[in-house]
Amino acid sequence: MDTVKAGTTIKQGGFQLWERELLESPEVKRKATVAQLYFFDYYFQALGYIASRKERRARFDADTEERNLSVTSPQYAREFKSYCGRERVILRRRRTKLRVEQFHIIAQVGQGGYGEVFLARKLETGEVCALKKMRKKTLFKMDEIRHVLVERDILTATKTPWLVRLLYAFQDAEHVYLAMEYVPGGDFRTLLNNSGVLKEEHARFYIGEMFAAVNELHRLGYIHRDLKPENFLVDGTGHVKLTDFGLATGALNPKLIESLKIKLDKVKDNEIVQRSTLERRSLYRSIRNVDPRYADSVVGSPDYMAPEVLRGKPYSYSVDYWSLGCILFEFLAGFPPFSGGTPDETWTNLKNWTKVLKRPEYDRPEDLIFNLTDIAWDAITRLIAHASVRYVALNQVMGHPFFKGVHWDDMRNTRAPFVPALDSEIDTGYYDDFTSPEDMAKYAEVKEKQKNVSKVKEKEVQFGRGVWVGFTFGKNGPGVNMKGLGGSDTPDDGSTLTTIF
Template sequence: MANATGVLSWRKGQGFKEWEKVKLASPEVKRKADVAQLFFYDHYFDLLTYLSSRKARLSSFQQSVAARPSLTQPEVHAEWASYTGRERVVLRKRRTKLKLAQFHIVTQVGQGGYGEVFLARHKETNQVVALKKMKKRTLAKMDEIRHVLIERDILASTSSPWLVRLLYAFQDPEHVFLAMDFIAGGDFRTLLNNSGVLKEEHARFYISEMFSAVAELHKLGYIHRDLKPENFLIDTTGHIKLTDFGLAAGALNPGKIEHLKDKLDSVADSPLILRSTIEMKSLYKSIRMADARYADSVVGSPDYMAIETLRGQSYSYSVDYWSLGCILFEFLAGFPPFSGASPDETWLNLKNWQRVLRRPEYTRPEDLIFNLSDLGWDAITRLIAPKESRLSSMDDVKHHGFFAGVDWDGLRDRKAPFIPALDSEIDAGYFDDFSSEADMAKYAEVRDKQRAVDGVAERALDAKLARGVWVGFTFKAKKEADKALRERERAEGQQQQREEDEEEQLYTLF
């Protein structure tokens, strides 16, 4: 096929030309290839599984009839009609497209600039999910479509206990939906707000789990780039799960890179304010109390983002290790290493990070227990470091003295320092109450951002949305859904049996 029009033209024995290799290596082409492969694998696996199950059911029916030779012809016809009726129901369910109406919304548990998150229950399977709802037009306006597609791909491709799993992905003309595991313990920010400084043994436990979660993401070939305590959720057993993969998209939006770089470059070279540890801890706590959504703030600063990302330089997987170093610092100090009294002060601190990064020091006798050990401080300075000398692999981390004695393979088997107290599987007590005015005040800036986005000109969005960007988005984790359905059917069968037994007992009594 001619390549003058930009169409790939592989020839036997010749391979691809250089420009064709570049095009094939582009993130967009790779993603489409991955989606196509996942689609066909999923389609044929599901089809073959269905055919096998249908043959097994037919064989079981035939054996059941053959084992009862006393059945009359009308009785056989009646059983056959019943069997085929059940098969029609199964087939109809397979053809039914997933819709929002198939979920019962329990309550809202999250709010972002591009959509909302709800605690919901799938009506047929009874599965409890976190349902993320996003407007297609908003995503197109803000050039966020690719990030959502990548998040969907990551969620759909993992079965790791360290990463939140995708259960369903579907769409309607106006929205796209991601239904994920509901992680009932809330995010790690809530735990930090309640605990302040962590004991070093607890900090080691949680940061080890965070490293393990990030390592799973890296194995899939993705870099998170925007790690912060809010991205780590606490499950019902107190262990960590990583979420929010929107920026793990192969490359940051060029506009965002320029914005970050401009912010860093435009900071005035004013004198640094080197505050004491106690002052920093108190200052950061007051900022948090004044604005609980500080990290999600539109004008907030990237406290945990690696310096090479902010400078628009080339980066690797190690940018996530810088972020984890900042989180470890906050665990042990009670505040991020570069936070300031204002966003401008934080940007100035980031610009001069090597001078600002200092070991927290407590002098009052009652506070001495909060001082970092030498190994703890060394781990931090090996993570928050120039990319050339930074710890940049799991082997590097595991061999550092701070992590000596950590049973990496058995982390999830160990009892966590904190286990959420939950009343039921739909307990949303560790999330904001969206019916409370006080809690909603935290989202004022997020809502302002949404209104600003709604006011952005549409820029020929119809053409953009009509090009099939959402093809291949639909997903169903069939094993999990089928398992949940079987469990519900078994529970209903057991309940029916109990009711029949109770009726039998009543009958014998009378």
């Protein structure tokens, strides 16, 4: 995005070295982009408001003219006064800053180490959303601010149906909030837990949609790096949406990289535990039954992480394809390719992935249907492979025989194998019940993580207000997100002016 016309000079005589370094710093580049986005959003919203105001006035004039009301009649004067009153209400709402009090909390639907997610309804518009609430001080002391800002930037940069849509982003003195579209079918882990091993045609459908979603992220210039089934949500029609972009940034936290390296180094002398396919599947199921929030633990995510990410080495977009290869393996085998009975066993398997990756084999007659076809296994090994030969682009995936028959241009209009049974737009049946002790028992490790986070010493340096510059997104009143007060009720088709990139 160019900010200066070609051939013009910003500063006579050029920049000094320290000025060039400052201009090239990631923080300055982000703030420049945020400033551009702010003005785009400001003028798009202003122009949208003007257009909708003209439409409302035209409807008022047409209605009074149809009823033959004279502009000098008392009835017209009363109705015009009422019309002006409604316009003033809309203007006041546009000027009001977003606050959490403007959302009615319906139920909690998520819990993480740094915050909570609630199903909420915006009071004045009736919009249903998933409201993510995070404490500023916690994000600061855990060096997570950048990840939250990146997530906000990704969500505002596109309107594709493959990524969860951001409705509002706002803040108060203590917290930051992301109000995103509510995806009622739960995450893909829930679907996997209920279905076990997927039929090959169903696995092809879902992994194809996951590739399409990840491709949209790559088109924006981001790499996810932490993909797992929990990152994919199922919408009301049974189709997939990608969420949770916290690590999709330029560089991983050095502390995280170091911790991953240490875990790999600790198991370098460990022997590989040889297990049969049936034993590995049964073991993984038992671990899942004991700890349903397995992916929220330290061991969970690395099951799907590419070796170069774990080792802190240079990497490309292909690391996300490694993760999708691991997910496809789990779809067809019932367990991730490197899962172990203990954390150390898992890390040992990851360290020795070339020796551990084996085609699942079943001997018992009743299990023969779980054996992978040659084409499916070939697809997996094109993805779970050394970086130099691994698939790195969607057109490579599309050309593989395993995906023959997939209608890539019309995937979201294809009927999904599983369509959630929903009672209403606020149905939370596919999420954990946070009022149930049984469901809360699943979050023991998450709660422990929260306790450990709270014990971390606060940083001596206080973060300035400028850290959260550009975070706020969306306005009260008619506009992109507004319905019922003159805003458009037309579903977003991805071609509106609100798509910046």
